[in-house]
Amino acid sequence: MSYATEELAARLKAAREAKGLSQRELSALASVPQSHISKIENNAVDLRVSSLSSIAHALDMELMLVPRKALPAVQSITRSVASVPVVNAESKREIARIREMVDALASRASGANFENLQRRIREITQIQSQLDPEILQKVRRTIESIESSGSNEAVNRAAENIRSLRNQLAHRAASHETPRPPRPAYRLEEDQDG
Amino acid sequence: MSYATEELAARLKAAREAKGLSQRELSALASVPQSHISKIENNAVDLRVSSLSSIAHALDMELMLVPRKALPAVQSITRSVASVPVVNAESKREIARIREMVDALASRASGANFENLQRRIREITQIQSQLDPEILQKVRRTIESIESSGSNEAVNRAAENIRSLRNQLAHRAASHETPRPPRPAYRLEEDQDG
DNA sequence: TATTTTGATGTGTTATTGCAGATCAATGGT
DNA sequence: ACCATTGATCTGCAATAACACATCAAAATA
Known part of the structure; x- marks a missing residue:
């Protein structure tokens, strides 16, 4: 979809994989069809905030609005916390x-x-x-x-x-x-x- | 709407007011009908991510997924940056x-x-x-x-x-x-x- | 090799957003 | 007192997300 959501989609996918969950497992956790998750991760839908939020929750994440000024700091923090340390x-x-x-x-x-x-x-x-x-x-x-x-x-x-x-x-x-x-x-x- | 989106709605409204913008002005900036903005701020709709994102952009904010672990830190930062210092x-x-x-x-x-x-x-x-x-x-x-x-x-x-x-x-x-x-x-x- | 799992894709239906445009009461400005 | 602006609310209509299934090729597992 739009460029803006591209990163969100990527983050979702990364988070899911970091947790070692399959799309179907996540779909069970978030009570969302697997097919839908696939579309979401491929940025093929412009999903509703509630959906995004519930999936994010299932992945221990929170949807937030952060001021531009705070962006670099926030990104740095989330990176340092989420940093997927190469688990094969x-x-x-x-x-x-x-x-x-x-x-x-x-x-x-x-x-x-x-x-x-x-x-x-x-x-x-x-x-x-x-x-x-x-x-x-x-x-x-x-x-x-x-x-x-x-x-x-x-x-x-x-x-x-x-x-x-x-x-x-x-x-x-x-x-x-x-x-x-x-x-x-x-x-x-x-x-x-x- | 759902509890999850409630905070987002509140943040949008706060951000708009902090910028001294009316709903109509914002609607022009974000190319979104004023009526819609009203509904959004009252948490009366479950809007699409693209909409939320474009409105957030108009308010100099970014939509982000932040890991639970990083939440307190991020909240602290955004508060310190966005802190609406009581402009009457x-x-x-x-x-x-x-x-x-x-x-x-x-x-x-x-x-x-x-x-x-x-x-x-x-x-x-x-x-x-x-x-x-x-x-x-x-x-x-x-x-x-x-x-x-x-x-x-x-x-x-x-x-x-x-x-x-x-x-x-x-x-x-x-x-x-x-x-x-x-x-x-x-x-x-x-x-x-x- | 045979089986299972995974992710991607398709179909049909339903529910709801999003937009356009209008109205309205309340408030503020002149 | 009059006019402009603000935010909330309603209508109809079109677009599409969300869902429930089903299917499929590729990859992983046995």
Whole structure:
């Protein structure tokens, strides 16, 4: 469609992929037909604000009006937060599979132990940088080991296991990763006219 | 309409009023019927993204998708930039009148001198905080003085005059205004879970 | 290789926007 | 008192988003 919406469409698609969701999965979350999502991502429709908003919500995003003056700052912030740190397709699939398994498990297991496990999983999948399929497969196997027994003890062991993996990742990241955003990276007052 | 769009509508209205534009003026700028703008501001329609976008553009705003994580930071920034610093109705009218006069003048006058004057006027009307009707009336009188003569010299005098007024305002603001955002006012990583 | 999943595309129907143009009460300006 | 402007509201009409399905080729998975 118009140039103005092009970026929004791209952002939606990027956000969905960053979350490792298929169009159909997203369509379920946002209660919108898959066909429609496809059209939207291809910028083939001029959709309604409510639709855009609900899809954005499903992707943990918010639709906002930001003053031109604040644009550079806002863009910088969203970039630094959303920055999709190159999680390859295989990792995404692995993450998706793990999520499924946990969801399936949720019907049987419950309680503080399980919630703890869920948190650990959320933690490790949120690291994103340094996430590679091997690690994720370990995570998956760990969870599979619960599925058979289902005991509280197994849940705890898995949680601890995953925490350990997460720490390994964090350590790896700390050693040879981008040290830190060196500059503030945004400022107000873009000096828009003399 | 839906709760989600309510804030957008409110922001549009606020932005328009902050610019001292009437619905009809905005409708001209955005090529959208006034009746439609009224409905939009009252959140009575679920409008298309292109419409929202074009109106936002006319108001110097941009439609953006921002990740939940970045929301607090972004809101803080946009607030600090857009912060409608209580320009009362009378001042708004005064500003509008000044703009009209300048537009009218633009048909006769032109050149670097006139552009300079225009910039001065933009500057002073953009200060917004500390703008009171008295000052604005002085500005208007100054411009009126050009209208009669129309000489280049008069234009220059007016520009200088307005610059002086602007400096007074800036000084006033610096002395007993909010000193500075004392805290960063925003941070990333809203610690949204565990 | 066989199966499943994914994203893109098509069809028909319904609901609603968006536009045009007019009206109106309230407010403000002269 | 008179006139202009503002914002809200109504009409009809055309365009099209949104939906529910269905289908399909390509890619991923088994």
